[in-house]
Amino acid sequence: MPQDKLHKISASLGIGKLQRHIFLCADQSDAKCCSRKTSLESWDYLKMRLKEHPGIFRTKVHCLRICEDGPIAVVYPEGIWYKLASREVIQRIVDEHLIGGRPVEEFIFARDPLNPPPAG
Template sequence: MNSPQAADLTPIIESLGIPQIQRHLFLCTDPTKPKCCPKEDSLTAWNYLKKRLQELGLDRPTELRPDCIFRTKADCLRVCTQGPILLVYPDGVWYRNAMPEVIEEIIQRHVLKGEVVAEYAIAQHPLPDPPPSPSV
């Protein structure tokens, strides 16, 4: 990150808490061509996820909680059934039927306690450990 372009982004990166991200939640929402669920359901799920992470103070690092949880809208996560689909990284857990009541359970059990919510999990494939950095 030594380039001038990257340096210009430093204040934004720091203000968002990107170095403190603990988990990143991807939600299939607001699709161009709804397949896994009605578009309205996906937007209801997205608005709930966004609101709850903010209410719980999980969306930005704080003095009491130095890490944070990021969320991103995904047009389609390619499962195309039993949606909305929610993906939790780096754990690599894929959840089905991610409507508000299920999202709340995922937040409380998975995000806060590290427990996979088996009733809604459809797949698990954690990110591999990164390869060692090459010696310079």
């Protein structure tokens, strides 16, 4: 694929100007952390809400390897991991964290802002 086509696609997705990125375990091939139905309700709601917020990127993943107390979500750049991310909790994550910048403390189970090793 020509490089300028990739540039156009990434620019149309807002890549280069993103503020946050949320990954959500949903539509799993092997639903372990919650039911597929619950995860899809969260995913559909997340997609609908983020249409109005092009600076926030969303990615659906089939498993984040926690496989307990899901749906599981993780938000970067803060590296905040959320449990029990039902539709109602996703609503709070969108309003309070993704838009408002204040993580939803009662659903956080881990924190890991990425800290790459020094180059060279």
